[in-house]
Amino acid sequence: DIQMTQSPSTLSASVGDRVTITCRASQSIGSWLAWYQQKPGKAPKLLIYKASSLESGVPSRFSGSGSGTEFTLTISSLQPDDFATYYCQQYNSYWTFGQGTKVEIK
Amino acid sequence: QVQLQESGPGLVKPSETLSLTCTVSGGSISSYYWSWIRQPPGKGLEWIGYINYSGSTIYNPSLKSRVTMSVDTSKNQFSLKLNSVTAADTAVYYCARHHTSGTYLYHFDYWGQGTLVTVSS
Numbered sequence: 001d002i003q004m005t006q007s008p009s010t011l012s013a014s015v016g017d018r019v020t021i022t023c024r025a026s027q028s029i030g031s032w033l034a035w036y037q038q039k040p041g042k043a044p045k046l047l048i049y050k051a052s053s054l055e056s057g058v059p060s061r062f063s064g065s066g067s068g069t070e071f072t073l074t075i076s077s078l079q080p081d082d083f084a085t086y087y088c089q090q091y092n093s094y095w096t097f098g099q100g101t102k103v104e105i106k
Numbered sequence: 107q108v109q110l111q112e113s114g115p116g117l118v119k120p121s122e123t124l125s126l127t128c129t130v131s132g133g134s135i136s137s138y139y140w141s142w143i144r145q146p147p148g149k150g151l152e153w154i155g156y157i158n159y160s161g162s163t164i165y166n167p168s169l170k171s172r173v174t175m176s177v178d179t180s181k182n183q184f185s186l187k188l189n190s191v192t193a194a195d196t197a198v199y200y201c202a203r204h205h206t207s208g209t210y211l212y213h214f215d216y217w218g219q220g221t222l223v224t225v226s227s
Binding site for chain 1: 141143150151152153164166200202205211212213214215217218219220
């Protein structure tokens with residue numbers, strides 16, 4: 001099994017802040033990584049796929065980087081609509097998710 | 107715009123079988139692969155398994171012994187059965203579409219809204 005570990009688990013930030021979330025894989029997954037945003041009571045929403053490709057319709061303040069075992073999701077200027085939980089997900093071997101990072105208002 | 111909608115009982119008794127159906131609208135179920143994913147209350151996401159339009163399946167090894175998936179292309183639906191359920195199977199169950207290229211499966215690009223299934227007597 002490929003394990004995905006996100007850090008931090010919770011992040012307190014203010015509107016306008018630059019936010020970075022890290023995701024580490026237990027073994028190399030190439031660039032087969034996606035990032036999702038989930039709001040309470042809603043399904044996850046795809047933000048980034050193949051580590052750094054922005055899904056159509058997703059604001060450009062979201063970006064992804066990394067390869068192999070270490071990946072990051074960056075929000076360049078946090079907006080009120082961005083307070084949510086973010087999950088990374090590998091699809092190199094089956095499909096497994098990180099435990100999530102909750103971005104909350106500071 | 108592709109839409110997915112889960113349906114099925116919201117309450118299942120311990121040791122019984124959980125049954126859910128996902129109805130796909132706005133697009134054909136053919137040429138794609140479709141997964142079930144679950145999320146226990148307040149916890150993370152777990153992939154359960156996938157099925158394609160011809161009925162080929164792959165299940166999460168941790169659930170394989172209890173899972174069966176099926177597809178009905180005439181109704182544009184696919185289904186999940188999970189047997190011998192316990193309280194640990196209480197979760198929101200999502201159906202989702204894989205971004206697919208030939209037989210290569212990638213991330214999930216469309217999701218249903220999810221349905222809460224509670225296992226309790």
